[in-house]
Amino acid sequence: MKFNLLKISNLKKSLLTMITFMTGAIFIVQAQEYNFQLVKDLNPGSVHSNPKEMTVVGNSMFFVADWDNGQQTRLYLWKSDGTTSGTELVQSNFSEIYTPENLILHNGWLYFSGADEYDGNEPWKSDGSLSGTVPFKNINPTTYAGSNPEHFTSFNDKIYFAANNGTVGNELWISDGTSVGTALLKDIRTGANSSNPQNFYPFNGKLYFEANDGDSGFELWVTDGTSSGTLLLKDIGDGNNDGQIDFLTEFNGKLYFSAWNLAAGKELWVTDGTTAGTQLVKDINPSAGSYPSYLTVYNGALYFVATVGSVKQLWKTDGTEAGTTLAWNASLDVLDIKDLMVYNGNLYFSSENELEGYEVWKTDGTTSGTVRLKDIKVGFDGSDPEYFHVYNGLLYFTANDGSNGRELWVSNGTEAGTVKIAPNVATGNSPLVENPNFTEFNGSLYFSAGFDGNGVELWKLTTENMSTQDLAAAQLSTVYPNPVRDYLTIDLDKIKSSRIQLFDLQGRLMQDQTIESKGKLNMSTLPSGVYILKIEATGETKKIIKR
Template sequence: MKSNKITLFNIVFILFSTCAFAQYNFELVKDINPSGLANPHLSIEHNNKLYFSAIDGTNGRELWVTDGTTTGTQLLKNIYSGRGSSYPSSFTEYNGKLYFRADDGINGEELWVTDGTTAGTQLLKDINSSSGSALLRFTVYNGKLYFSADDGINGKELWVTDGTTAGTQLLKDIYTGGTNSFPQNLTVYNNKLYFSADDGTNGRELWVTDGTTAGTQIVKDIYSGGDDSGPSDFTEYNGKLYFSADDGINGKELWVTDGTNAGTQMVYNISYSNSSFPSELIIYNGELYFTANDNINGTELWVSDGTSAGTQMVANINTTSHSYPRNLTIYNGKLYFSADDGINGMELWVSDGYNSGTVMVKDINSSSGSSPISFTVYNGELYFNAIDGTNGRELWVTNGTTAGTVKISPAVAPMSDPISMLVRFVELNNSLFFDARFTTAGRELWKLTTPNLSTHENVTENIAVYPNPVTNILHLQTVNNTNTIELYSITGSLIESWENSTKIDLTHQTTGIYIVKIITQQGVTTKKIIKK
């Protein structure tokens, strides 16, 4: 039971209203399930609205939509009538509508479409009349939507739709005889659609289609003899498609293709003794970064310019074992990720692409790893969730500095594990939406709003603050007289104020992020500062 929910929400709302200069403003968007947990699963922003699934305690897990307001957060359609759940998922934009999979309790899990209205949320086609078609991997290519599905006759194969029932068809039965070819990793490259599939003869190999049955063919049998090369992690770079694959001789290594059989080759044999398992491929600073295990240094951060000689380890983060770099994310011109150096556990790391510039940002959990995950860039900062050893998994933010890596939450009594490990952040109308359990309301839909400093500051007056980051004295430079300077915490609490001054002493303040409010004859300007 959540008997204190309304009172707590009112308290939180009052806190938001009085914290006009807080950097991080939290708001419970809506108490979707007053009697339990809504557990919203956020999916996609479409036409200035956020679509997601949630449980309201009456209809089961169904399709919901929000414009970011309480009144605009509504059940879009109860697809599985009664208390059953339709489990809508895999939302993909195509031709101005959202396509997804859902189970209406009659046809099983099938292909659905919505235009954002209840009446326009409909079953597009019952592909498998005997049970669900188990749709996966929606990918838009050449004006149509491609996916894998099982029609109950041909097995799980490659399908295509133009958005109509008649235009939803099997493209090709790759593994004939009713057996699954399991098309995976659908990726558009060079005006064609590449994927992996098993035709029953060559094993799981690299395939391509131009959208026609005749043009759906195997590119190369990388692992000859019927075994699987298992191509995966497709990433386009420098006009070619890179991926990991196993040729049966060198193990799973880094490969590249230009779309031809002859042009499909191994880039470099990273591990001569076993598979290096390249993964998390990402383009950064004009090169291809990924994780790999050379079976000498363990799984570490690697980089490639597309040549054998230019494929090298960036840094040996863990000199005794694997550092397991994960969640590679570009932010503010650098590459951020989680890694374990063998001393501090899995923590937040950053790299500029060089060994010397690959360093730990902050040891968040000094007793064990904080396991940061779900990195998301929003309004000039990097958000993620981590465990500092105090209150379970919580919301964190960083500007790339140690002092600027802080835990944030509403100004309420903390709940244990307020953020789930698999939380998904989605930006809508300059706010960051996510599911959280900050109060006794349970796990509900929340949003975070921060000022975009480039527009939030008073650009009519040129005020400089320095040094920033600051250790002791912060100086202000302005052409007008400063009437008042106010220092606020990141939660919006006024800490200290000064009158008619051009410098403030922050020696006694703890490290972290603060907001400085500067009042002159010309108006009000706010500045974000970092105390070292």
């Protein structure tokens, strides 16, 4: 069924967006409209099924959801082809599966941890069929106990995970998906105590992770898939202190992460895969630690959030101590920054300051180019945007504007093009109060939402190009003459003013200014060539030829 996007007259204008060609420099303007569809009401009535862990495997999307089987409500495994009739429970000839979790794709199969009535939680795999959904190893043979496998990671044609066989504790396991090919890789913390391996990250032909051997605390480990090649990389935390390894991110051929030691506190570290090459990048906040988080590669640098004093700051690094610098010198004290996401040539994030609360911000890497996208909820508490996801050229997220709780928002990167969207049947309060688990499948965006009276169920959103007539009706700006020698006239039609930026084909910013509704851009001093004009208020990007 098809729904209107918004009950506003300028809908199509607000959803103009840019599509980038392979050159990364030439753009066209495209307008889109949207179809919402409830995929299936798994629990008829207002009972929530809360779909999550959507995982695409071939022509199916698997997910887990709460389902009332007539006797009790449990978490079950489901699959969908995107239609109501094609959304069905995944069952097994072996036994009933419940509490599935840790879903991943590996070699064309779904791997997950699941429980049955006899063996407890063990590793399973499925191709979606009745006969092809099976447990592949009973790691802990004790009746009802289960090995509770977790952190499944696909790497170098094998599955790595943590599991407890009831003898050596929660340790590192490896599997090729068969019973005989599933084995304990290494008992890192010998005896019945657990090393609890976690935070797996593939890098440079090896798998890095965090584990506790009982002597060094939780530190950075590495494995090549053999027991002898599974080693402690470095005792960063000094002795039995935990190194607190997290936010592992590859950048420029090295692995960066946040880690703690006694001398510097928690700071930014880097490794080339050797003990000697595992080093502190910079002590940003001496002794107290800056607690780097949300490491994100953008525009040739690694950006991250750091705490200095009582405020959060946006930093960037080229990997050197001298090249690790403050990226945004905010005019107000920033209480928090989170959820960094690269979209359409800018870095987006949720930021909280002392006056506005959490709102969406974006940056081009400079202080002057760091601006609030939109004040969605005016006041001190803010809209608290989160769960950013880029789909089909637009940025999606959830936010609360104060009218109906947490809802779905979409943006083309401009204030005017940042709008709330919902189907016409949306009657529920705070329809996206939980993590929507955004997942793309067969050209649509799937997510969990409680738009109507059916509770939180599986929905999908499909974008379509507007017709030629619709596109012509959308009022765009006029730019002339083009080609141009001296002054370029930019007519914004009914828009009062806009920020405009001019880039060369290497992406260098040549002009950045605000113009009134009909302004001029002086191009007389620029060399001949092709330039890209970005008009923020309308979301347009145009190719300009300078003679």
